[in-house]
Amino acid sequence: MEQRYTIHEITSFTRVCTCKIQVVDKIRPKISRDERVHFQTTIVQDENEDQICIITYGPEVPHYENLFKHFHTYLISAAKVREPSHFAIPMHTFEWVVDTFSIVEEVTENSEEESMLPLPTRLNMVSFVDIEKQIPGDEFDLVAVVANCGTMKYQGSENRRFQEAILIDDKKKPFHFTIWGELADNDGAELLQQLHRYPVIVAKRIAVSNFKQETDCLRPGKSSTSAVIAEGSKRKLESISTSEADRSPSTEDENPRKKPNVQSTTPLQK
Numbered sequence: 001m002e003q004r005y006t007i008h009e010i011t012s013f014t015r016v017c018t019c020k021i022q023v024v025d026k027i028r029p030k031i032s033r034d035e036r037v038h039f040q041t042t043i044v045q046d047e048n049e050d051q052i053c054i055i056t057y058g059p060e061v062p063h064y065e066n067l068f069k070h071f072h073t074y075l076i077s078a079a080k081v082r083e084p085s086h087f088a089i090p091m092h093t094f095e096w097v098v099d100t101f102s103i104v105e106e107v108t109e110n111s112e113e114e115s116m117l118p119l120p121t122r123l124n125m126v127s128f129v130d131i132e133k134q135i136p137g138d139e140f141d142l143v144a145v146v147a148n149c150g151t152m153k154y155q156g157s158e159n160r161r162f163q164e165a166i167l168i169d170d171k172k173k174p175f176h177f178t179i180w181g182e183l184a185d186n187d188g189a190e191l192l193q194q195l196h197r198y199p200v201i202v203a204k205r206i207a208v209s210n211f212k213q214e215t216d217c218l219r220p221g222k223s224s225t226s227a228v229i230a231e232g233s234k235r236k237l238e239s240i241s242t243s244e245a246d247r248s249p250s251t252e253d254e255n256p257r258k259k260p261n262v263q264s265t266t267p268l269q270k
C-alpha cells in the first residue's frame with residue numbers, strides 16, 4: 001500500500017506516494033502562443049489547505065477536465081513532480097503533472113474507507129488600504145462589490161483586450177480594476193451582465209509585479225487604488241451571492257502583515 005503524504009511532504013525525490021486533495025479552482029484549457037502545446041491548470045489543496053498546481057497536457061486535458069470537479073475530493077498517485085516554470089508566479093515550490101500513468105480516484109459521499117475533505121475556509125485577505133504595500137510576487141485575495149464596469153476596449157496594434165471596473169470594499173473605498181485577455185472575455189462579460197445587481201466577487205490569487213516589465217501590475221491612482229489584472233494561469237474572479245457575503249468569516253490569515261478588513265466567504269460550488 002502506498003504511503004499517504006501531504007502536499008508539502010511531496011518533493012521531486014518522493015516515490016510511490018498518494019495524496020488526498022480537493023479541487024478548488026480550474027483554469028480554462030489553453031494553447032501555447034506557438035500553438036504547439038494544449039494544456040490546463042487545476043488548483044488543488046490538501047487537508048491542511050496547502051495548495052499546488054496540477055498541469056495536464058494534450059489528450060489528457062479533456063479527460064481530466066471532465067474528471068476534476070470543483071470542491072470534489074480525490075486520491076492522486078504517481079503524479080510527476082517538477083519545479084514551476086519561471087514564467088509563472090508559483091504558489092508552491094513544485095507543481096504536479098498528471099498523465100496516463102497517474103492514478104486519480106474520486107472520493108464520494110458514500111465511500112466507507114475515505115472521507116471527503118471539507119470546503120475551503122482560508123482566504124489570504126488584504127484590505128484595499130494595504131494593497132499598495134504588497135511585495136511583487138506576493139499573492140492575495142479580495143472580496144469586494146462591483147460598483148461599475150465598462151465595456152470591452154482594445155489597446156495598441158495587437159488589439160489587446162481589456163475591461164475596466166470599479167470595486168468598493170466595506171469601507172466604501174474605491175479600487176480600479178483592469179481585466180485583460182481571456183478574463184475580460186469571460187469573467188468581465190459576466191460582471192457586466194450582473195452589474196445592475198452590484199455583485200459581490202472574490203478575486204483570488206492576485207499578484208503584484210513591476211509595471212514597466214509586466215502587464216500584471218499595481219499602479220497608484222490619484223483618488224483611488226488602482227490595479228491591472230492580466231490574463232494568467234492563476235487569476236480568478238468568482239461571483240458570490242449577497243447571502244454568502246453576509247456570512248460570518250472563517251478566514252485564517254497566515255501572514256501577520258496582512259490583516260483582512262473585508263469579511264471572507266466560503267466559495268460556492270460550481
